[in-house]
Amino acid sequence: MTSQFTIGRRDMLRASLLGSAAALLPSSARAATPRPPQTPIRWIDDDAPPLSLGQTFGVPWPRGAVKAGAPLSLRGDGKPLPSQHWTLATWPDGSLKWSAHALPAGTDQPAALDVVPGRPQPPESPVLLREAADAIDIVSGATRWRIPRSGAVAIAGAWSGDRQVMGPLTLVASVDDAPERGRRVALTGRIETVTIEQKGPVRAVVKIDGMHEGEGRRMLPFTLRLYAYAGGDHLRIVHSFIFDGDPAKDFVSSLGLAAAVPMAGEPHDRHVRLATTPGHLFSEAVRPLTGLRRDPGDAVRAAQIAGRAVPMEAMADSVRPLLDRIPTWSDFSLRQHSADGFALVKRTEPGHAWVDATAGTRALGLGYVGSPQGGVALAARYFWQRHPTQIDIRDAASDQARLGLWLWSPDAPPMDMRPYRGVLGMEGYDAQNEGLAITYEDYEPGWDSATGTARTSELTLWACAATPDADRLAAMAQANAVPPQLMVEPRRIHAANVFGPWSLPDRSTPMKARIEDQIRNLAAFYEAEVDRRRWYGFWNHGDVMHTYDADRHQWRYDIGGFAWDNSELSPDLWLWLSVLRTGDAGLFRFAEAMTRHTGEVDVYHLGRFKGLGTRHGVQHWSDSSKQPRISNAIYRRIYYYLTADDRVGDLMRDLILSDRTLAHVEIGRKVPGAARKPLPDGVIDMTFGTTWCAVASSWLAEWERTGDRTWRDRLLAGMTSIGGLKYGWLVGSAPFDLSTGRFLGAGDSIAVSHLNAVFGALELNAELLDLLDVPTYRAAWLDYCRWFNAPRAQWEAAFPLPWKGRNLREGHSRLTAYLAHETQDAAMARRAWEEFFSGEAGLGLSTGDPRVAQDGPRYLGPTIEWPNVSTNAAAQWGLAAIENLALIPDALPAQG
Template identity: 75%
Template sequence: MDIRAGISRRDSLKAGLMASATALLPGAAQAATGVRGGAMPETPVRWIDDAAPPLSLGQTFGVPWPRGVLRAGKPLSVQGADGTALPSQHWTLATWPDGSIKWTAHALPAGTGQPGALRVVPGKPAAPQAPVLVRELADRIEIQVGALRWSIGRSGNAIIQSAQQGGRTVVGPLTLVASVDSAPEGGTRTPFTGRITSATVEQKGPVRAVVKLTGIHEGQGRQILPFTLRLYAHAGGDHLRIVHSFIFDGDPAKDFISGIGLTAAVPMAGAPHDRHVRLATADDGLFSEAVRPLTGLRRDPGKVVRAAQIAGKAVPMDAMAPGVAKLLDRIPTWGDFDLTQLSADGFAIAKRTQDGHAWVDSVAGSRSQGLGYIGSPQGGAAIATRYFWQRHPSQISIRDAESDMATLTAWLWSPDAKPMDMRSYRGVLGMEGYDAQNEGLDITYEDYEPGWDAATGVARTSELTLWACAATPSADTLAAMAQSNAVPPQLMVTPDRIHEAGVFGIWSLPDRSTPMKARIEDQNANLVDFYVGEVDRRRWYGFWNHGDIMHTYDFDRHVWRYDIGGFAWDNSELSPDLWFWTSVLRTGNAAAFRFAEALTRHTGEVDVYHLGRFKGLGTRHGVQHWSDSSKQPRVSNAMYRRIFYYLTADERAGDLMRDLVTSDLALEHVEIGRKVPGAQRNPLPAGVIDLSFGTMWCSVASAWLTEWERTGDNKWRERLLNGMDSIGRLKYGWLAGSAPYDLKTGRFMGAGDKISISHLNAVFGALEVNAELLDLLDVPRYRTAWLDYCRWFNASPKEWKAKFDQPFGRRNLKEGHSRLTAYVARETGDRELAVRAWKEFLGGDAGLGLSNGDPRVALKGPAYVRPIVEWPDVSTNAASQWGLAAIENLALIPDALADAAN
């Protein structure tokens, strides 16, 4: 007799669900089966572009470790494929609750000849040939890398006091510069200079050193535009990586930023014909000229002379034709050069002899890589801005190259462009009161209230590289420098090794083992590719816009609804950040990685307030990134920064998440539900606010979780436990939707005896953060409350009525919420729920649906601005939730798909 005959289909599937769960999710089941702990796993690391770069400016990457495997103090090394230990240093980013290491960060030197494949292994790392040395002095911080010494200011205006190569000053001082106009056109321009208020050495080498500077811009008795600057030095490099962040703290109606940048003084040695200008053009092209050109003259100076100048070498005067040598002073010298990128599709280079004389157009092109160099065979400086053309209007300026001291400036906002206009794009239109404002919301989907659409408090982070060159680099070297800054190489642990560590909750590796799984995987890959491509097709560029994506498509106009209220910029609505980063975790795809990186750089800075009354909160989707009046933690959500932070150890992302640990306090004076009828009928005591569990508590809890694992400070663990325990004690737990919340203790209050289900409560990272919390913290009543919510959100009205004596209420986003059903199915091994989850997903209700093949359509002609691609019925809400549900359902209940699809 076949013993399987006595096993029901339900029992068989239940067993399969429970078995697959062990491999797919971090959870109590894994710990029980011994998956965690044990020997150190193999840890291969790859370049996301699948090949070693010609030049790396230094690498930093994160490595996750399974719980219990790695203890503090254990040395780690990075090896090449041949087993040779490379110079490296590492440090801890996060720990597990048992004290074992969860994430380490690893730094590698800069240089050429990088190994194509690497791995992290136990053992002592090799020392760099010339380690990075840091000296902290009273008035400066010195960083020595070989023959290069950087002197960094502790106070005053000189961010970098000087850079010396072999004792010869080749750069410095470098200052932060800005200007603010009093009107968008024809206003008075006030110059400002950055002043350092604090300087901290965050890391001392030997492979990498990091200095953090903070300060503010000053001018004509006024202070404005606070900044944070990080300077990174790597062994093997003749450069500093610069991460520049500033906050707009002005009055949008009065302060129009007309320039912001970094300017370096560059000592000039040698005759004007030995002074070289290099400006990066498109791809790997270079504009290469001398301050005093010797080519193209009426009299030929000689082939050797011409070749030397073109190559950036000293001109041999003894080889110069006498008829030219005696007339050198009659050749005009060109002291000023500008490379301006005023749009994503066009740059121009112009030069002039000196101030007071006309500019001469030199060359024009499409998209410059944003590098400029000025120097001589005795040394010089180069500076490059990442996202140079993507964040137009930008500019590289060289001034006074014919004098003893030139300046080289990287303008993050070009002074030749119109000033920034941070005012609201709209008028009040009679919407002074809540009734009219709700009518506006009803027609344009924009939440508007006068005074709640201010840009004051938003921020922007830019990345640059400054080189101190011992001589004028060759054309090939400059091209490699420009490319490595414009598209930085990046190392990443392989997806299977990251998954093996059990981090980031619910996800699995791509699985195309059945036709239906392949359809789902293909659609997810196509969707990611569609959005990556839309950035360029739709020109989602500009200083404040780059990195964000649009919310909803207008199929009549064949454009995204860029000008329609809440349908315009997405501002992290319904978690595209999580979807893209989870897709990166699964694939390691370079295009997706860089897309998600730009998204994180934008949404964590521009869409969030960093000072003022809205500090710590983000702005709901709108025509401008700050124009919607709904300010919420669901946008500032640390869940959207975590993956980027841990994969790259990016300090700025770490700052942003740390700033959010007290963001719940802002909700005491920023009432989110102010326009909802009856919201204020029962005033709460001081220090108590009404807090939703998903869009608010989970968003802030993600910051506490991150801070706890980064620092080990149990203050944040206790705050998490207080919230979880008190939700679990409510009569209806998570089904209550929200409850009064004590800001001091972090506990929810009241009976929780009313059910209030919102379709938004779980779609801003709630499932994802809860999967991690329930893996780390044992709070049985909270687990029960969360599983109840997962079970009943997508239940049918009939099932609901059989269980509860309260109204069923409105539901939405059934497709996206299928992953909640999948989660409880996995946790309980319930066959019916697993099949139900897949049917919810495949039904496509309030979602995107599963296409049969690639649905994208290419369109061109007079009906379209340019050739475009459309995805039928697309919206970013639907795409993000479909993508997350697809990934998580495949991780949670893969074996149930066949039954649901039949």
């Protein structure tokens, strides 16, 4: 027996954690489990950031190590830190599985942090919530925000001490009735409900739900979460909206937020700041005093440039009486209408020409307007990546300026959510299947609707007591654009035994090093492709393409089902496992952007397809195949637990009833009718991997987050009924009773699909079998792992049913590896590596780095290519490599 079946490093690390757990468990358990160790936390960028806008992160705990509700605290550089913590998830025995921790905002951040037992230290100036009948006040230090409970204003105002520095902030939008030269209807967000989710002392959260309204229309439902952190003069804003219009008639022509800013003082003491590139600002005054024909004096110019009040006593006599002859610039606009260019213009007042101020490539997305008596800054993350965006400052020369940040610029063409194609004679299923055969697009008229898709944006709003200096503003812009993030050390996450089979990088043999090199290179290739191929834009950012066209040297962006990937074959999961192994900052943010996209844009949040996702296509909603395999909660779950992100938590919770949607959305509608039997009401045909596992992942998340046994029981119902079928998982699908959660029938036929296990089935089942003891289900799953890639002769000797060819043999090698690990079968482990190295229907392991630099007139521009790449193959290769190394590392030949 080879050594991969002895206790591994993960088990040893887990044992070391369990070996010191007593302080957080009841006294009856302390004899068996001593104290837990410190838990090291690191900044993903390695160094402490110049400015943190507040931190929230998750910590995993081994089963049984920590009692739920036990006090936990943070230390930084060996000293106690103010913090707040709460439970994210528990194990079936009730012990803590994931805790969340919040840290105050500030500039003096510790370089090294630890989570340790003990009561957390309160902040010197905690965040406070004060509730009244009509409003909620959030107070952080000298800054106070007022949140109305109803009406058309999201934030009534902000005060620094007793001085109001911001007036009302509203959600603004507009919709046109045509894609060009249409009639425009202005909309304003109106509050329907306000919910307090956290009250501090380090972090307070208020959630606002509502609709946009205007001229008799109610549309574009929104959710706005406001986060306040101790030590900050800002609110983090998470803005989500759903497109609920008619794509043929409703063309959203703007979407954003607008704040009123009281303006005091003379025009030359009013300041505008717009962040351009990292570390750089456009800095001007409403009435400039520099560059004049007459010099106002060094002190005057220096004060204006710094954003301070101009010392009038120091102003030159030749300038003071002529101030009113200097034009005031009331309006400024920074327009980022592509990923590669912004233009900044200004004008004196409406009715006069705009003057070009400057231009550049990729603006950071922060705007400020104010005076030495206070002002407001507003910034959007992914500002240039999510073009067309815009920052507007209006009426800066008046008593009240307006600062607007547009998530969709009103000066850009409206959103066009119509289908990209016509019917082309494909009204019937026969013609539609012919279309699928040639373009790989599953098309059906009316099923390519964008209605119900969503988008979430992240912003930061500051209430400033005075105009911040240039360094401070630059740091604010950078902290919003590339937020610092804390993450538990990969070794510590691994030891907690969460998220199924994965291992830390291991280069201890030449072959392991070769596989590790390709794991790293492949993820880096895709991360860099985002910029090389300009996978940007409001609806596109965060996704990658499905398949490459080696003839055009271009991804197949215009060919049916080969275009946007929409989570096909689990790239989300591959990237997040890569993050868990390394803690790499670039990969973290790449995977984060994908999670923000695939959970929002590729999934329906209302309407007839609610809870389902859309298969890969030219538009993210264009394919008519609507399936849970895309809305799959397992793709969001890792990010949720690493960050405690509330919006992603909502998205997972929204999926727990998504199986009910399948009662009226028939996934297999194009299968010939003779092959399908009618089912009773409340019973649907459901595949085990692409559908049940996808929905079950949301039940698992809900069970561990809430402890509600309803979802555990629903998991058990599915597991025991699959385990009771004659051929178990090999049946592939069976009638499913929506009321009981059980599969029906004898299960005496076999239908093995190459897709059933490649949407997170192995990863989910590894966790379920660790949490729930269902021997028949375990046997059914291990049988599937044994037989999927089994040689034909072995299959025919075992089953009376004919063997059919298999696809994705390379990717399915990890099923064989799982079987080998669970049964301690050395021969099966060798078979798994043979399947992996076969490269069949996969990517294959390269000798050296396969990336090739390309240039010349046959290419759009200088680029890098990976021969024969497709995202299906890349994601499945990456998952197989990571999981095989975790499950059967010592069965791998040292040299190959």
